[in-house]
Amino acid sequence: MTTRDTRSDLLQGTLDLLILKTVAPAPLHGYGIAQRILVLSREALQVQQGSLYPALHRLEKKGLITSEWKESENGRMAKFYALTKTGRKQLELELEQWRRYAQVIGWVLQA
16 A cells, blocks of 8 residues: 555554445445555545455454455456455444554644
8 A cells, every 4th residue: 555655554453444444335446545545535545456456355254244256347257255244333432443553643633
């Protein structure tokens, strides 16, 4: 994952959280996930294929997402990823942890 102009080292697990959040509303294929993160981050975060697909495989192996081959909007077959029930629970846990972490960092930065 990169920011617009510089390489960004994200905290361990941040990409996983972004993926879970991105596929929560509806299944998306890999390219769609990367594009949605780019758009929602106002083009600040660009997820590279070399990071995205290993993360997708890892999340699927953990049972947090499932995949299914379907026809994409351009008529080609693509693997679509969807959140599982376990994935939805994990997303809620991770969102709460992230909110708490951001709050604590904010306290330190405002001191």
